[in-house]
Amino acid sequence: MEMERINDNTIRVMIENSDLQERGISIMELLGNHDKIESFFYSILSEVDVDHDFNEEDQVTFQILPNRNGLELFISRLDEEHQVGDIINNLMSYAKHQSEEIDQVSDERRSALRQTDDGQTVSSSQPHAATTVANNQQPVDNLLTVKLPYFEAIIPIAQLTNRLDHASDLYRYQSDFYLTLHYDQDDVSHEMMKDQKAMILEYATVTTVQNDVLREHGELVMQRDALKQIKKLF
Numbered sequence: 001m002e003m004e005r006i007n008d009n010t011i012r013v014m015i016e017n018s019d020l021q022e023r024g025i026s027i028m029e030l031l032g033n034h035d036k037i038e039s040f041f042y043s044i045l046s047e048v049d050v051d052h053d054f055n056e057e058d059q060v061t062f063q064i065l066p067n068r069n070g071l072e073l074f075i076s077r078l079d080e081e082h083q084v085g086d087i088i089n090n091l092m093s094y095a096k097h098q099s100e101e102i103d104q105v106s107d108e109r110r111s112a113l114r115q116t117d118d119g120q121t122v123s124s125s126q127p128h129a130a131t132t133v134a135n136n137q138q139p140v141d142n143l144l145t146v147k148l149p150y151f152e153a154i155i156p157i158a159q160l161t162n163r164l165d166h167a168s169d170l171y172r173y174q175s176d177f178y179l180t181l182h183y184d185q186d187d188v189s190h191e192m193m194k195d196q197k198a199m200i201l202e203y204a205t206v207t208t209v210q211n212d213v214l215r216e217h218g219e220l221v222m223q224r225d226a227l228k229q230i231k232k233l234f
Helices: 015-021 027-032 038-048 079-101 107-118 127-137 151-158 190-198 211-216 226-233
Strands: 004-005 010-016 058-065 069-080 143-148 167-173 176-182 220-223
Touching: 010 015, 010 038, 015 069, 038 058, 038 069, 058 220, 143 151, 143 211, 143 220, 151 176, 151 226, 167 211, 167 226, 176 190, 176 211, 220 226
Parallel strands: none
Antiparallel strands: 004 010, 010 069, 058 069, 143 176, 167 176, 167 220
């Protein structure tokens, strides 16, 4: 287990799978039951905070990001309540960047992923096909947000990744998990989205919580490729 101090208020802890096994905790438990493992997080804090920079009166938040070797734990001291959202977003952005470096994704592959996410990788025949779809089928809502009954429900959805090759985000909001899929309207027909939605709703439920609410008030657990990350982990 290694520790890195990001700034005066944030510590980054790299926890390997062997560290989790020694403590009798799995990544699934860490992602799926935040309250149950709160004592685990505080034990890690007491172990790495050898200089006692964090005291008992501090308001502290814990954020985790799984990777192939275990997980990264971000421990942040909050000075003011309204800073929570900004801190979470900054940590997740930093963690995403670090995870890409650790996994040594090639420049070519990373470029291809970015092009796919931006919807700009098309062949010479695709513009005509996209126009045909637009002319003959009704518009497609490019966002699908569902509520998971429990964290583990995302695992069978992730197994459909080959059929759900779209950007996906995983949020935690008011103790529940939400999955958002981003569709490219040029690549997905109305009927295709209906079929995919039907498959997803075998494991999740329709929600009235809007994506804007999740972005503003929820906790972003995994960004852009949540389903692919879950498939690698489980």
